Amino acid sequence: MSDTDDILTSRETRRDFLFGAGGALAATWAATNWPAIAAAHTHAAAATSNGGAALVVLSAAEALDVEAIAAQIVPSDDAPGAREAGALYFIDRSMHTWLAGQAESFRAGLRDFQTKFAATHSTVGFASADDATQRAFLSANEASDFFNSMRALTLIGLFALPQYGGNRDGIGWRLIGFENQHAFAPPFGYYDRDYPGFKAR
């Protein structure tokens, strides 16, 4: 894309690692714009096997940090967050299924993240740092490709079908009040309960 002055293009270029930007962008258009959806996200390989609790791609040390970052993106409060939803397991599973082709660049991004954190926080790794330290470091790095990928993967892991390894027990769906049901009947919400029927004016 040649027009470097285009805000959108520059945003894409900045974040085109994985589909962090593509996903977010597409979602915005998808919103209304089914017409505009297209340019975004997506990857070809379909996921196949069932999600399990064992890690396949990520090492234990990598997993600790990935889970800690996910838990900052959607924290646990009175309701469970990304940690309880198993976002880590979704991400690990993605790296050997539908995102297998990008696993190495993801891990490289994670290594850079860890190196950068270690340079300024010499005693402990990111996952062992206190909450305020973690948030401050993520705030300072929230424009990075790695963080944007982590954000996209965490959210996908929160809301994708549980068969992909995340959204355990429908935790993501419960958080946002989404019922995973095949069929519904009206009334659907508060405002259509007492609708008197359409009358033209």
Next chain:
Amino acid sequence: MPKYRDSEPVDFLIVGSGAAGGVLARELARGGFTVVIMEQGQRLQPQDFEHDELKYWLNNGITNDPTISPQTFRKTPAGVAQKTKPGFSNPLWYARTVGGSSVHFTANFWRFHPIDFEERSRLGSMSGTGFADWPISYAELEPYYTKVDWEIGVSGLSGVYPNEPHRSKSYPMPPMPVKSSGVLLERGARRLGLHPFPAPLAITSVPYRGRPACVHCGFCMGFGCEVRAKSSALFTVIPEAEASGRCELRTGSYVVRIATNARGRVTGVDYFDPDRRSRFQAARAVILCANGAETPRLLLMSANRLFPHGLANSSGMVGKFLMFNQGAGTYGVFEHELNEYKSVQATRLVLDFYDSDPKRGFYGGGGIDARIGPNPILWALAAPAGAPSWGKKFKDHLRTFPRTMLAGGHTTSLPVETNSVSLDPDVKDAWGMPVIRCTHKDHADDLKFAAWLQQRAVEILEAAGAQRIWLEPVREYDGSVHLLGTCRMGNDPQSSVVDRYHRAHDVPNLFICDGSSFVTSGRGQPTMTIQALAFRAAAHIAQFARRGEI
């Protein structure tokens, strides 16, 4: 289903089994002609369609796959076209399956208005565009719109808004039950003196022609319908075409060239079968319904000594004037739950801003509908600009999902000649064929009008009592699912590709009917018009064939 031999010329070979191809196949096969439909994709059954966002939205579950069929994109002809990157989808996105994009469409079925066909005469020329009238009028197309309503299956309510175009018949099914977003859009719009009405949808509100009523699962946009309530070609005209006993549907069959003889007449098509064997199917006439991206590509790939710039391209217009439909969305968060994730995308629609108004200082028209927007994953990925995108506050934003609706803006795209589909000079697909190079940059008026209409949506949501409103940015599009205008229809062979009956000006036994036939973009929701054009084309083509005029 009959099996025709490659060497046995069929009356009509149709490329593409989607919205247009399905209609033409049914009409011509029922009319007594032998028909072969070539479809690149596979045939899916209702039980194959899952509520799986990862598969359909992030993994090209049924859409054109850039790893085997990449495309390239550039904004202007001066730019270098970039190939679709790993992890992204193609700019021109369509469902590659029996039924085509009618399988995964949202099923909004607006008719065009009379103004869409004669806007150039009414408004004059538009700078930097090929703005033109259609060679047909709304009145000529109206009987076929009605045919779509009844033969394909559209739900809605007629006689309920002031600028509604003439209809010879009401809808065959009542409108879908209103959703909370529809009630709120109606409330807000009426407070502003506007005229909201039930959105017409190609979805069954009651059992219809052997299909059950919609069960309100909420997975229309981007998904196939597992109960056959969505009136896609897959569940309507395709099985009806097959039931004629004269139509053979060949899946996994990828047409790569239309062959012509020394007299410049089409003799059949070269295609790859599912085993990637190169084959030739003979035909007395060919009808292209491959969509506004693949149809011009196929014509350009069919260049030969007699047609050096591509088949049917003496005008040089094949692939030009690509149009998408602009538009931007506006989110409103309300006090109580709406649960928009249930049922169909849109139940109320405002078309008060349909006509362009020169007083605004720019061209444009459109509509605003009340919507779900995307399903949870895509919704979560699109945080409001400037708001926290992670952490506790972001989690609170996620919790507004059931209280949020979308006022969707759907608007015009002007026909700009440089916006186009052409063949990429370097990149090849998995079959070794040149891929689509898309060139696209929105006309300035299209962006101005999208922003203008978005402000009307803000007013409607405010009047409806939204607690918080956030805007999707108006932006230049670098891709779409509305693929329009690339083989435009017209009376003049020097400035158009097909005539008013969809016959190629240059080739008497070649017809082209899909989104590529559009002269202007309309205001959005093109499939209704694509299917009306297909019914009309079928009626004329059958007459030509019977009179020996093909």
